[in-house]
Amino acid sequence: MSPDPLHALGWSANFAEAAREMVSAAPPEVRPQLEPGRVARTGRSTLQVWTARGPEEAALPGAFRHAVAGGQTSPVIGDWVMVERRAGSPLRVVEVLPRRTSFARAVQGGLAEQVIAANVDVVFIVTTPDLDFDLPRLGRYVAAVGLSGARPVVLLNKADAVPEVHSLAGSVAALAPDLPVHAVAAATGQGLDALRPYFGEGVTVALIGSSGVGKSTLTNRLLGREAAATGAVRDQDGQGRHTTTTRTLYRLPAGGLLIDNPGLRDIAVWDGDAGTGSSRFGVIEELATRCRYRGCTHRTEPGCAVRRAVERGEIGAELVAAYTGARDLPPRRAKRR
Numbered sequence: 001m002s003p004d005p006l007h008a009l010g011w012s013a014n015f016a017e018a019a020r021e022m023v024s025a026a027p028p029e030v031r032p033q034l035e036p037g038r039v040a041r042t043g044r045s046t047l048q049v050w051t052a053r054g055p056e057e058a059a060l061p062g063a064f065r066h067a068v069a070g071g072q073t074s075p076v077i078g079d080w081v082m083v084e085r086r087a088g089s090p091l092r093v094v095e096v097l098p099r100r101t102s103f104a105r106a107v108q109g110g111l112a113e114q115v116i117a118a119n120v121d122v123v124f125i126v127t128t129p130d131l132d133f134d135l136p137r138l139g140r141y142v143a144a145v146g147l148s149g150a151r152p153v154v155l156l157n158k159a160d161a162v163p164e165v166h167s168l169a170g171s172v173a174a175l176a177p178d179l180p181v182h183a184v185a186a187a188t189g190q191g192l193d194a195l196r197p198y199f200g201e202g203v204t205v206a207l208i209g210s211s212g213v214g215k216s217t218l219t220n221r222l223l224g225r226e227a228a229a230t231g232a233v234r235d236q237d238g239q240g241r242h243t244t245t246t247r248t249l250y251r252l253p254a255g256g257l258l259i260d261n262p263g264l265r266d267i268a269v270w271d272g273d274a275g276t277g278s279s280r281f282g283v284i285e286e287l288a289t290r291c292r293y294r295g296c297t298h299r300t301e302p303g304c305a306v307r308r309a310v311e312r313g314e315i316g317a318e319l320v321a322a323y324t325g326a327r328d329l330p331p332r333r334a335k336r337r
């Protein structure tokens with residue numbers, strides 16, 4: 001298998017290492033049947049995965065669907081999974097490789113987390129001054145994106161129709177150090193050339209922003225085709241508030257990948273918990289599923305995946321301190337998994 005098609009999909013050394021470990025832990029007769037693929041679309045019992053051969057359907061065994069605490073991680077869009085290819089049977093998902101970044105939102109009133117997208121490198125936070133523009137809230141989204149592990153970039157859209165776009169760029173850029181801000185008009189293409197450099201080979205970009213800011217228009221512009229239904233279409237077919245219903249990973253003609261996902265794109269789902277609640281800790285909770293002990297406090301236990309991530313510089317020690325401080329419960333006896 002040539003590695004090149006995978007690199008174009010975002011494959012990197014970390015994933016390769018995790019895949020090697022996984023393969024070497026498998027029974028010898030199974031090893032040659034295992035290969036990686038990237039989740040481009042999720043369904044209930046099947047996924048679309050992109051392997052070195054191209055887009056393929058893969059079966060999702062039940063263990064992934066009824067994932068409970070301590071069970072198998074359920075694949076989400078953007079995940080790298082290992083699939084088993086056996087002659088005469090359909091491709092089958094075997095394992096989800098550790099995520100480099102993950103977006104989660106609180107569900108069940110903050111009691112649980114749902115990961116929406118994985119392995120996103122850059123998030124375009126799309127906003128426009130003609131809608132409910134709120135600088136402090138934008139600042140919270142920027143911070144939340146940073147904590148997820150992705151790089152935040154703000155797009156002030158509708159520059160053709162809303163002149164305030166230009167006067168606001170300065171105050172938006174001041175929200176965080178080195179925060180890129182671009183004034184664009186998705187409808188006319190104005191300013192979009194400045195976005196091309198983000199779409200390097202294998203780089204995954206996701207879009208978030210309130211309804212009506214122009215995410216679908218931007219997606220179509222970047223893809224050069226009508227992939228996502230825009231507001232105008234929605235008004236005609238009279239469907240619900242959001243027109244984009246499939247969770248889709250797109251490949252851009254010039255390289256790079258774009259996730260336009262209804263669960264991710266509406267920043268309202270982050271509201272309220274983006275600054276202080278559990279969503280900023282999604283990365284840690286994801287890592288914690290790989291700690292050796294269930295109930296690991298991420299302080300002194302051996303085999304702690306959270307501390308290992310800090311040591312590797314993958315997450316900040318301050319975030320972990322905030323997290324462990326947030327749940328400073330009486331010590332529980334750690335249970336070996």
Ligand SMILES: Nc1nc2c(ncn2[C@@H]2O[C@H](COP(=O)(O)OP(=O)(O)OP(=O)(O)O)[C@@H](O)[C@H]2O)c(=O)[nH]1
Nearest residue numbers: 158161185186187211212213214215216217230231
């Ligand atoms: N003037 C102007 N209008 C734009 C621009 N981009 C989008 N629009 C319009 O804004 C409306 C909403 O655009 P969409 O692309 O559907 O917005 P969306 O963010 O995908 O909205 P949801 O699907 O509801 O989340 C449409 O009528 C677009 O034509 C722009 O750059 N300039």
Ligand SMILES: [Zn+2]
Nearest residue numbers: 291296298304
């Ligand atoms: Zn731990």
